[in-house]
Amino acid sequence: xxxxxxxxxxxxxxxxxxxxxxxxxxxxxxxxxxxxxxxxxxxxxxxxxxxxxxxxxxxxxxxxxxxxxxxxxxxxxxxxxxxxxxxxxxxxxxxxxxxxxxxxxxxxxxxxxxxxxxxxxxxxxxxxxxxxxxxxxxxxxxxxxxxxxxxxxxxxxxxxxxxxxxxxxxxxxxxxxxxxxxxxxxxxxxxxxxxxxxxxxxxxxxxxxxxxxxxxxxxxxxxxxxxxxxxxxxxxxxxxxxxxxxxxxxxxxxxxxxxxxxxxxxxxxxxxxxxxxxxxxxxxxxxxxxxxxxxxxxxxxxxxxxxxxxxxxxxxxxxxxxxxxxxxxxxxxxxxxxxxxxxxxxxxxxxxxxxxxxxxxxxxxxxxxxxxxxxxxxxxxxxxxxxxxxxxxxx
Amino acid sequence: xxxxxxxxxxxxxxxxxxxxxxxxxxxxxxxxxxxxxxxxxxxxxxxxxxxxxxxxxxxxxxxxxxxxxxxxxxxxxxxxxxxxxxxxxxxxxxxxxxxxxxxxxxxxxxxxxxxxxxxxxxxxxxxxxxxxxxxxxxxxxxxxxxxxxxxxxxxxxxxxxxxxxxx
Numbered sequence: 254x255x256x257x258x259x260x261x262x263x264x265x266x267x268x269x270x271x272x273x274x275x276x277x278x279x280x281x282x283x284x285x286x287x288x289x290x291x292x293x294x295x296x297x298x299x300x301x302x303x304x305x306x307x308x309x310x311x312x313x314x315x316x317x318x319x320x321x322x323x324x325x326x327x328x329x330x331x332x333x334x335x336x337x338x339x340x341x342x343x344x345x346x347x348x349x350x351x352x353x354x355x356x357x358x359x360x361x362x363x364x365x366x367x368x369x370x371x372x373x374x375x376x377x378x379x380x381x382x383x384x385x386x387x388x389x390x391x392x393x394x395x396x397x398x399x400x401x402x403x404x405x406x407x408x409x410x411x412x413x414x415x416x417x418x419x420x421x422x423x424x425x426x427x428x429x430x431x432x433x434x435x436x437x438x439x440x441x442x443x444x445x446x447x448x449x450x451x452x453x454x455x456x457x458x459x460x461x462x463x464x465x466x467x468x469x470x471x472x473x474x475x476x477x478x479x480x481x482x483x484x485x486x487x488x489x490x491x492x493x494x495x496x497x498x499x500x501x502x503x504x505x506x507x508x509x510x511x512x513x514x515x516x517x518x519x520x521x522x523x524x525x526x527x528x529x530x531x532x533x534x535x536x537x538x539x540x541x542x543x544x545x546x547x548x549x550x551x552x553x554x555x556x557x558x559x560x561x562x563x564x565x566x567x568x569x570x571x572x573x574x575x576x577x578x579x580x581x582x583x584x585x586x587x588x589x590x591x592x593x594x595x596x597x598x599x600x601x602x603x604x605x606x607x608x609x610x611x612x613x614x615x616x617x618x619x620x621x622x623x624x625x626x627x628x629x630x631x632x633x634x635x636x637x638x639x640x641x642x643x644x645x646x647x648x
Numbered sequence: 649x650x651x652x653x654x655x656x657x658x659x660x661x662x663x664x665x666x667x668x669x670x671x672x673x674x675x676x677x678x679x680x681x682x683x684x685x686x687x688x689x690x691x692x693x694x695x696x697x698x699x700x701x702x703x704x705x706x707x708x709x710x711x712x713x714x715x716x717x718x719x720x721x722x723x724x725x726x727x728x729x730x731x732x733x734x735x736x737x738x739x740x741x742x743x744x745x746x747x748x749x750x751x752x753x754x755x756x757x758x759x760x761x762x763x764x765x766x767x768x769x770x771x772x773x774x775x776x777x778x779x780x781x782x783x784x785x786x787x788x789x790x791x792x793x794x795x796x797x798x799x800x801x802x803x804x805x806x807x808x809x810x811x812x813x814x815x
Contacts, residue, residue: 623682
């Protein structure tokens with residue numbers, strides 16, 4: 254590891270104060286690197302500028318656009334571009350770390366505006382998209398400026414290879430494994446219980462698959478109960494449940510990290526019925542770290558995270574009958590259930606920030622070999638002079 | 649008059665595109681140089697560790713000789729022969745470590761751990777370098793780049809073939 258302290262600029266494409274995996278990842282990475290003694294500046298779109306930590310610089314208010322089956326809150330346009338250029342010109346960074354630089358966002362703008370050591374992390378895993386093919390020729394010259402590419406999973410790497418014909422190093426998303434290591438089992442969540450954590454209102458999180466599986470499960474395990482943790486409006490979900498089974502469901506709302514650890518240590522099985530749109534599966538990694546035995550849909554991200562079923566049971570995605578069968582089998586076989594949980598907990602340690610941040614940092618080191626600093630790209634410098642704007646002024 | 653303006657605008661756009669391509673290519677060559685410098689540095693360190701292992705208790709006299717020879721070869725190889733020489737060193741290290749001698753002495757454990765950390769980095773460095781080289785080849789193979797000699801005098805980067813399975 255380098256011993257000197259680095260000035261690192263991180264660009265987060267999505268609204269800082271909106272919930273999401275990429276934002277969490279950027280926040281955790283930034284805080285880990287700050288704790289390690291580096292100087293970090295994060296550029297992100299922000300809705301409420303009064304509630305951001307010191308290390309975040311606002312690039313403006315994000316706008317909502319539909320992307321990849323969800324609503325993405327991103328930002329672009331000339332004003333955002335001016336702010337990005339200003340941030341780069343004033344930042345005097347040793348290295349830039351751009352997240353998701355292949356979607357229209359400030360990450361792409363930063364990649365366009367800067368040159369020097371740059372690392373890009375690709376989070377999304379999506380099927381072949383015509384739109385990306387169409388803009389591929391425009392993206393390529395920008396993306397190829399990155400000195401190293403990181404993909405958060407095998408699925409994300411494949412997406413990148415397919416769309417932009419470029420390879421990437423796979424480094425998983427990080428979790429704070431030690432926060433979940435020592436959860437204490439709570440009696441109210443134990444014995445034939447199924448757990449689910451997440452924004453259950455989103456269809457792609459797949460809670461409806463679990464709801465549909467419950468009639469079959471309850472026939473074989475009459476005392477089965479389901480605990481759902483996570484923010485959201487429960488009304489529609491409750492109405493979709495068979496009235497006779499409604500009493501089996503408990504909605505816990507958003508729970509604290511400590512409760513989450515205890516929850517994961519208590520439940521018999523953690524169910525992740527996501528139907529897609531997932532690239533890595535951070536919650537699955539956390540569930541494993543908390544010692545829960547996991548039953549997950551066989552979408553590519555989960556399949557690779559669980560190493561094809563070695564560290565958790567996989568069921569055919571969107572099939573509630575297959576889910577029911579796997580759950581019943583595991584509830585009946587305590588020995589196998591506990592063994593799976595133990596293996597999973599061990600496996601999850603490789604996703605700990607200590608390991609992941611070290612890997613990311615060694616990519617930084619490799620990009621820093623050229624000994625240059627990040628600066629505005631030559632064509633942007635010329636352009637700024639041409640239109641008579643001082644780069645260091647308040648553009 | 650009108651045609652002159654149109655031809656003029658066309659020429660301007662064309663010249664802009666040529667400079668754009670040249671800048672792009674220049675950056676790619678730069679990326680190749682950086683990734684090679686990184687890979688080269690890591691490989692040099694690996695050869696140094698290999699020599700240390702050869703002198704330590706881990707290696708029996710025969711493997712020590714083999715390893716020393718391979719390490720020197722890797723250090724002194726020209727850029728064209730480099731990948732063959734490095735593969736040879738990987739092979740020699742692989743042979744020695746596959747024997748499964750687990751050393752108990754702390755100094756040697758440190759040495760072996762250092763080697764395995766370095767091997768991980770070398771693997772990534774190779775991937776980065778190969779990607780940069782492939783990209784450069786791709787852009788340089790464009791007709792417009794060849795016709796207008798946009799690559800200038802920059803030498804065509806050499807594809808680095810490395811037997812990743814012995815690493």
